[in-house]
Amino acid sequence: SQILVLDSNSSYTDAETVLSSINSATNVDGKFWFRLVNIQPKEEVAVWYQTRVSQDKSLLFVTANNMNGNVFVEKDEASGIINEAAGADVAVDTTIQVNNQPEETSGGGSNTAVIVLAVLWLWSS
Numbered sequence: 779s780q781i782l783v784l785d786s787n788s789s790y791t792d793a794e795t796v797l798s799s800i801n802s803a804t805n806v807d808g809k810f811w812f813r814l815v816n817i818q819p820k821e822e823v824a825v826w827y828q829t830r831v832s833q834d835k836s837l838l839f840v841t842a843n844n845m846n847g848n849v850f851v852e853k854d855e856a857s858g859i860i861n862e863a864a865g866a867d868v869a870v871d872t873t874i875q876v877n878n879q880p881e882e883t884s885g886g887g888s889n890t891a892v893i894v895l896a897v898l899w900l901w902s903s
Contacts, residue, residue: 780850780855781815782840785871790836793817797840798870803863810851810859815839837871 788796793814800812820835842851842859851859857870 779842780853780856781876782838782842782853782860783871783874783876784860784868785820786838787837787867788838789834790817790819793836793838796838799864800860800868805862806859809845810856811843811845812840812856812860813843815841823865837874838868839876856901 784796786793786796797812797814800806801810816839818837818839819831819833820837821829822832822835826875840856842856843849844851857872860868860870
């Protein structure tokens, strides 16, 4: 899968700022481009195991593009890049499975889905 889930210590309203911080990090700038696919306020466990939506934490769903060759970066490699990005107040969340289905054996699959989402997003911009 190529969609990476980031646990952010910032509000969902600050997603673009967080992503800008990641994209301007020394090990990222000019080499990789992280793009926001989706964002959600983070749910946290409150009293008596009830969940509530946090106003100051969020989950960012991102993809990474290697600018040298213009190809999507796999989730494991993108995790390493994020972990090395200085100043990013995020952590890779490995507990959320974006694609919990096995890869299809005949074409398509999650790689195609990521590409289609990226093209649709670019087309709508």
